[in-house]
Amino acid sequence: MTLQTELEELRQHARASLLKATDERVLNELRVSVVGKKGALTAILKNMKELTVDEKKEIGQLANQFRDEFARKVEEKKAALEAAAMNAALASETLDVTLPGTARKIGTRHVLTQTQEELEDIFIGMGYTVVEGNEVETDYYNFERVNLPKNHPARDMQDSFYITDELLLRTHTSGMQARTMETHDFTKGDLRMISPGAVYRRDTDDATHSHQFHQLEGMVIGAHVSMADLKGTLEVVIQKMFGADRKIRLRPSYFPFTEPSVEVDVSCFKCGGAGCNVCKQTGWIEILGAGMTHPNVIDASGVDSRRYQGFAFGIGLERIAMLKYGITDIRGFYQGDVRFLEQFGK
Ligand code: PHE
Numbered sequence: 001m002t003l004q005t006e007l008e009e010l011r012q013h014a015r016a017s018l019l020k021a022t023d024e025r026v027l028n029e030l031r032v033s034v035v036g037k038k039g040a041l042t043a044i045l046k047n048m049k050e051l052t053v054d055e056k057k058e059i060g061q062l063a064n065q066f067r068d069e070f071a072r073k074v075e076e077k078k079a080a081l082e083a084a085a086m087n088a089a090l091a092s093e094t095l096d097v098t099l100p101g102t103a104r105k106i107g108t109r110h111v112l113t114q115t116q117e118e119l120e121d122i123f124i125g126m127g128y129t130v131v132e133g134n135e136v137e138t139d140y141y142n143f144e145r146v147n148l149p150k151n152h153p154a155r156d157m158q159d160s161f162y163i164t165d166e167l168l169l170r171t172h173t174s175g176m177q178a179r180t181m182e183t184h185d186f187t188k189g190d191l192r193m194i195s196p197g198a199v200y201r202r203d204t205d206d207a208t209h210s211h212q213f214h215q216l217e218g219m220v221i222g223a224h225v226s227m228a229d230l231k232g233t234l235e236v237v238i239q240k241m242f243g244a245d246r247k248i249r250l251r252p253s254y255f256p257f258t259e260p261s262v263e264v265d266v267s268c269f270k271c272g273g274a275g276c277n278v279c280k281q282t283g284w285i286e287i288l289g290a291g292m293t294h295p296n297v298i299d300a301s302g303v304d305s306r307r308y309q310g311f312a313f314g315i316g317l318e319r320i321a322m323l324k325y326g327i328t329d330i331r332g333f334y335q336g337d338v339r340f341l342e343q344f345g346k
Contacts, residue, residue, distance in 0.1 A: 054184075136163065138167060148256045186308060198214050221309065224311060287323070
């Protein structure tokens, strides 16, 4: 067999093998076996020694031609294999972004939290500091320091859950009046604080009562704080919460820690004062308790009541939220029913 024929056979074999090569590894093995150092082409060319100069020239040309052609075909095949692999990957990894996803339910802030934060924003805007208190309080701060000594009859209105004789779940946030007053440095200016949080009473739960509810205590004490300031402050707050054309009215009331004490009403935001079911035909809705801080409370905190006086108020957060959103059953706040809660999503 002549070298020409051998070369031609190698060419045929290479072409057929190229067609069959299915991946890059096989292709590379083929390349090495054909044109590698120990490959078929080298083997054929080893026999050139016996040829004449002219024959050598001819075979050399054919061999070079074949080498170039083969190299080109290998590159082409390699490119084709890569493209095929890419297409296969694209086909198998397709992501259908039009498929409906799994909807994630995102909660909302609780309506009471929203109410509390709304009030906090209003008071912070008027220079008040927000103070946090503890729900477990001593009898001393909850009662005695706010002018409710042991055996005071007004304690009956706030029967509570006692942990020991001296420790209870606080019945109101008013203990914070005493706690903040006794630490305030009056040489640095007036005390202006609010203190929101949960309070507890031994109540039977119904549509308007709960053994746990929330208050926001407020207090301002300074050298020149008057009842006019109390009225003006509450008017601003109530108008911000319930609308600019709301009016307020103060009615005499009784709290041991304020003197005089008042019950504050807001003009009905449903009927505007004409009388309706919301205001029980009176045109007014009772909204909070307040008063001028009793001198006994100021003195008990180590502050001189002849120099400093002021006011305090207690706002029921549930009551505000119920009025504002037309909620008729207080139990809705605590049951965690999403259908109730999501109505107040912001
Ligand atoms: N602590 C009173 C209550 O719970 C509310 C109140 C606070 C009244 C401050 C006057 C001043 O009923």
